Structure formats: C-alpha cells, structure tokens
Amino acid sequence: MKRVQLSGAQKRKRAKENEQKNLSVVAKTGKLTDFFLQTAEKDDPDLNQCQSSETASESNLSPSSETGSVGARPDFHDDVAHDEVPQPGPSSTTRCVNAFELSKEFRELTKDEMNKAKDPGLWDVFYGDDVTYWVACGPSECQHHNGPFDKSCRNFISGKPKRYCSQKIFFGIKANGEHYKREWLLYSPSKGSVYCFVCKLFAPKGSTHFARNEGFSDWRNTAVIDNHEKSTTHRDAMLTYLTRKQGLGLTQPLEKQIEEEYNYWENVFRRVVAVICTLAERGLAFRGKVEQFGSLNNGNYLGLLELISQFDPFLAAHISRYGNAGKGNPSYLPRTICEELIELMAKKVHSVIIDEINVSGYFSLSVDSTPDLSHVDQLSIVLRYLQDGQPVEQFITFLELQNHTGEAMAQQVLKYLCDDCKLDFAKCRGQSYDNAANMSGRYNDMQQKLLDANQFAIYVPCAAHSLSWTKCCGLLSSCSRFLFHCTTALHILFSLNCSVENSQRLHWK
Numbered sequence: 001m002k003r004v005q006l007s008g009a010q011k012r013k014r015a016k017e018n019e020q021k022n023l024s025v026v027a028k029t030g031k032l033t034d035f036f037l038q039t040a041e042k043d044d045p046d047l048n049q050c051q052s053s054e055t056a057s058e059s060n061l062s063p064s065s066e067t068g069s070v071g072a073r074p075d076f077h078d079d080v081a082h083d084e085v086p087q088p089g090p091s092s093t094t095r096c097v098n099a100f101e102l103s104k105e106f107r108e109l110t111k112d113e114m115n116k117a118k119d120p121g122l123w124d125v126f127y128g129d130d131v132t133y134w135v136a137c138g139p140s141e142c143q144h145h146n147g148p149f150d151k152s153c154r155n156f157i158s159g160k161p162k163r164y165c166s167q168k169i170f171f172g173i174k175a176n177g178e179h180y181k182r183e184w185l186l187y188s189p190s191k192g193s194v195y196c197f198v199c200k201l202f203a204p205k206g207s208t209h210f211a212r213n214e215g216f217s218d219w220r221n222t223a224v225i226d227n228h229e230k231s232t233t234h235r236d237a238m239l240t241y242l243t244r245k246q247g248l249g250l251t252q253p254l255e256k257q258i259e260e261e262y263n264y265w266e267n268v269f270r271r272v273v274a275v276i277c278t279l280a281e282r283g284l285a286f287r288g289k290v291e292q293f294g295s296l297n298n299g300n301y302l303g304l305l306e307l308i309s310q311f312d313p314f315l316a317a318h319i320s321r322y323g324n325a326g327k328g329n330p331s332y333l334p335r336t337i338c339e340e341l342i343e344l345m346a347k348k349v350h351s352v353i354i355d356e357i358n359v360s361g362y363f364s365l366s367v368d369s370t371p372d373l374s375h376v377d378q379l380s381i382v383l384r385y386l387q388d389g390q391p392v393e394q395f396i397t398f399l400e401l402q403n404h405t406g407e408a409m410a411q412q413v414l415k416y417l418c419d420d421c422k423l424d425f426a427k428c429r430g431q432s433y434d435n436a437a438n439m440s441g442r443y444n445d446m447q448q449k450l451l452d453a454n455q456f457a458i459y460v461p462c463a464a465h466s467l468s469w470t471k472c473c474g475l476l477s478s479c480s481r482f483l484f485h486c487t488t489a490l491h492i493l494f495s496l497n498c499s500v501e502n503s504q505r506l507h508w509k
Contacts (some may be wrong), residue, residue, distance in 0.1 A: 031053075078308040118142045119213065120195045121188030131201050135244045139197040144187040145170045151192035154217055162218035165192065172229065185225070193217040196228065198237040207233050214269060268332045271315055275304045276341055278383065287335055293323040301338060353383070353394045354421050364425070364430030365457070366393075367439075367446070369401055377401040379409065379418070396421070406445030413446075414453060427456040435461060 006014070009136050079248075115130040118141055145167060152165035170182050184197045193215025196208065203211045210216050210228055218224065227355075228234055279286055279300055288299030293306060309316040322331035357363050363385040371377050379399040385392055399412055417423045431450055433439035439446050447459040 012179075013394055039419065054257060086387075119144075119188055119190050120186045120197075120200065121191035121193065121213075123200065124213075125203060125205075131244075134197075134201060135241065138245075139186060142186055142197075143170075143183070143187075144189055145181075147187075149187075149192070151189060152187075152219070153192065154219060157299050163195065165217070165219055168195065169219075169222050169225055172226065182229070184234075188215060191196075191217075194225075196234060196237070198241040199234055200236040202240040203233050210234075212281075224330055265332065267314060268318055270314070271305070271308060272332050272337070273341060275301060275308070276338060276345070278304065280342065280345070286338060292337060293319055301335075302333075305333070329428050348351065350396070353396065354423065356387055356392075356394075357383060357423065360387060362427045362429050364432065365413070365417075365428055365450075366407070366432045368402075368434060369409075377404070379412065381413065405441065406447075407449055410446045411450035414450070425457075430460055431457050432460045 053187055054129065084127065098507070101169065109175070114124055115126060116133055117123070127322075147165075147167075149165045154163050165187065170185055170187075171179050172182055173179055186195045186197050186200075187193075191214070194210070194217070195215045196210035196469040199208050199211040206212060208228060208231070209224075216224065276286075284300050286299055288295075289297040291299055293301065293302055295302075298306075305315065305319065309319050310444045319330070319333070322329060322333065325331060363383050366380060366382040366384065369377050370378045377400070379401050383394055383396055397416070399416060402408065402412070414425060417425055428450075431447055450457050451459065
C-alpha cells in the first residue's frame with residue numbers, strides 16, 4: 001500500500017488538536033498549591049504571602065469546589081457528618097509552606113526512625129516491628145496533650161473564622177458524669193491534627209479519618225471524636241491493642257498448652273537429673289538385669305525413682321502413666337535418656353575443669369595406663385593445678401592406647417591436650433609417671449618427648465611407685481636373709497648327721 005503524505009494544512013490542524021488536548025489535561029491537573037499546607041498567623045510581619053492570583057481566587061471558592069484543603073474530605077465512614085469544613089478565609093494573612101520546609105523533619109529521619117518518632121504526624125505505613133515497638137512503648141510518649149497548638153489553626157467560611165485545638169477534646173465524659181482522659185487520642189505538633197493511637201496501629205488502612213495521614217482537624221465538629229470512640233473500628237482496634245499489651249495473642253490457648261507441657265517435662269527432668277547426680281557422685285551402678293518398674297532387679301536408677309515416687313505424687317503419676325510404656329513414648333526414664341544425660345553432664349564437668357585450669361594458668365600432668373574388663377589398654381590422664389591457693393587434682397579422660405611406645409603415647413597425649421582441651425602445653429610445669437621403661441626413659445620415651453615439646457615440663461618419678469618399690473626391695477632383703485639362715489642351718493644339720501653316721505660305722509667296724 002502506498003504511503004500517503006499529509007499536507008501542510010492537515011499537519012497544522014493535527015498540531016492544533018494536540019495542543020488543545022494538552023491544555024485540557026493541564027486544566028484537569030491539580031495545582032501545586034493544593035498540596036501545600038496553608039496556615040494563618042496574626043500580626044506576623046515575616047510571613048511569606050502567596051502573590052499568585054490562583055491562590056487569591058481559591059480563597060473565594062465555595063465549599064463544594066474545595067478539594068485540596070486540609071480536612072476537606074467529608075467521608076469519615078464511622079464519623080459524624082459536619083456542615084462546614086475548614087477553609088482559608090479571604091481576609092486572613094496566609095503563608096504558603098513549600099515542600100522543602102514541610103518535609104524538613106522527614107528528611108532528617110529515616111523511614112524506620114519516622115515510624116518511631118514521637119510526632120504521630122510523621123508516621124507512615126506501619127509494619128510488624130513498628131507495631132511491636134509502639135505496643136511496648138504505649139501512647140504516653142506521643143500524646144502532646146499540652147500543646148503547643150499554634151499549628152492547629154483552621155479557618156472557616158462562616159461564623160467564627162478561626163478555630164484551634166484545645167485540651168478539652170482530650171477528655172471525655174462518662175454516662176455518670178465522670179470525666180476521663182482519652183489516652184488513645186494523639187496530637188501532632190507538625191500537622192496540627194489529632195490521631196487515634198490504636199486505630200493507627202491496628203485499624204484497616206483508610207477505615208477512619210483518625211488513622212489517615214492528614215488526621216482530624218475539624219475543631220467545629222468535635223462530636224466526631226465521641227462518635228469515633230463508640231465506633232466498631234475503634235473498639236476492635238482497642239481490643240487488639242489490649243490483648244497484645246498483655247502479651248496475649250490469637251494463639252493464646254496454644255501458647256498456654258505449650259507452657260504447661262514445658263513445665264511438666266521440666267519437672268520430670270529435674271527429678272531424673274537429681275537421681276543421676278546422686279548415683280554418679282557415689283560411683284554406683286545404674287542399671288540392673290531388668291529395666292522395668294516394679295521389678296526387684298531393675299537397678300539403682302529405676303529403684304531410686306520408685307523410692308522418690310512414694311513421697312512425690314507428681315513422679316508417681318508420671319511413672320504410672322509412662323513408666324513401662326515402651327518404645328515410641330517419651331518419658332525421660334529409659335536408659336537411652338539416662339546415658340545421654342550422663343554424657344551431657346560429663347561434657348559440662350570437663351568444660352568447667354578446663355576453665356579452672358585456664359584461670360589458674362599453669363598445670364602438671366600425670367599419666368598411667370591400665371587394662372579394663374574387656375582387656376583394652378586405657379591411658380588415664382590426671383591434671384594438677386592450683387585453685388584458691390590449694391592444689392587440686394582432676395581426672396580428665398581415658399584414652400584408648402593404639403601403641404605402647406613412648407613416642408606414640410606422647411603424641412596421643414599432646415594431641416588430646418592441645419586439640420581437644422584447647423590447653424597451651426607451654427604452661428605445663430611438670431610430668432609424672434611410673435618407672436616403666438617406655439614412660440620414664442631418657443632418650444626416646446614419653447617423658448623425653450614431652451620435655452622436647454616443653455623444656456619446663458620437668459619429669460618427676462611417681463612417689464607412690466618409688467615407695468612401693470622401696471618396700472618391695474626391703475621385703476626381699478629380709479626374705480633373703482631368712483632363707484640364707486635357713487639354708488645355713490640345714491647345711492649344719494645335715495653336716496652333723498653325716499659325721500655321726502660315719503663315727504657309728506667306724507665304731508661297729
């Protein structure tokens with residue numbers, strides 16, 4: 001299809017139509033001054049008066065043509081309708097507050113700080129953290145019931161031209177004539193309007209004039225405040241606030257049930273831990289041949305629980321309900337839980353001992369090995385340190401021996417102390433073992449390898465082993481002398497018998 005080129009007249013006509021469309025759009029667009037806050041102050045020579053003819057013409061508009069003034073919206077939903085709205089008077093001296101001046105406080109605060117400001121006029125949309133913050137703080141910090149109320153000046157077309165906010169609106173009257181303070185009603189010094197604290201937090205957005213950004217400022221219709229206080233929106237928001245204030249929520253029954261369960265199992269846990277500590281402190285066996293309540297061979301652990309239950313109704317009820325319930329039923333009573341608690345206690349005691357050694361600063365080491373009932377050689381480690389000026393010896397652990405050479409045992413001990421216990425071996429000031437060759441040797445044995453790692457870890461032979469050897473040597477010396485005397489006596493006896501027999505033979509011959 002051949003392209004048709006427009007003529008010059010057609011182009012001019014189209015340009016004229018586009019210009020008319022743009023003018024109509026501009027005419028429908030709101031004026032910039034509609035978004036400015038207009039205030040009036042008496043006898044103020046420093047006021048910046050608006051010189052625009054548009055502002056002068058707007059001052060003579062009828063109430064029905066006003067769309068941009070503060071408080072000009074009559075749709076209050078739950079509020080009482082009013083006849084007149086605040087309008088800028090034709091004879092009043094007005095000041096146009098530009099956006100730069102109006103947003104001065106906004107620019108100095110971040111979004112998070114704005115919602116936590118003490119001026120409710122600066123608040124924006126609230127989120128979970130903001131609601132939690134103000135529920136904890138309460139409305140007392142942002143009420144401003146004592147003013148100043150100079151920013152609350154509103155102009156009206158008929159009647160008294162100016163109205164201000166007064167302290168009377170912050171008090172209500174009950175049916176019996178008693179006065180009370182409206183703690184929920186807040187005043188904004190920056191906007192000169194009042195807001196509802198609970199509706200600002202919990203009411204649906206736009207549901208009431210007291211929760212909107214512009215607030216309420218029609219001081220000629222203060223009955224709206226009474227009507228709002230009795231509205232369903234305000235009462236629901238107040239109920240939500242009081243519920244949150246008391247630490248309760250929609251999940252209150254569930255939370256209460258969880259707390260009861262937590263307290264129940266905590267009480268069971270305390271009794272089980274007390275029994276385990278008692279048996280562990282005395283080195284008594286835990287389990288018996290039968291792991292069942294009511295049996296005579298169920299061991300010390302279950303036996304003590306049965307003994308306590310005779311004087312403790314709570315534990316008796318727990319044992320009767322969960323005692324022999326079997327697998328899959330939590331009770332804190334079976335041997336698996338008992339062993340786990342013992343392990344947790346051992347870790348706690350071990351960490352406390354290590355902390356005490358770190359506080360003391362220096363320690364010495366004592367090591368010995370012995371086989372257990374399963375014929376596995378275990379290396380026992382004992383650390384000696386000072387606590388409150390007194391020497392303390394604490395058993396740390398058993399290490400399973402993989403190699404009996406002095407070098408292997410030294411590496412195993414160093415690895416445990418430095419890696420597992422996080423101790424600085426440079427602070428070791430002594431080591432003590434028995435007189436075994438692989439422990440006390442001077443060249444390639446354990447004490448020499450540890451001495452190479454720390455020259456201050458001086459080896460001292462175990463005094464108990466040395467004393468035991470001394471006694472053994474003394475006992476052997478006494479036995480040797482006794483045997484020597486016995487041998488000598490027997491030799492003499494047999495010698496005498498031989499001489500007597502020889503004499504008798506000679507005599508008979």
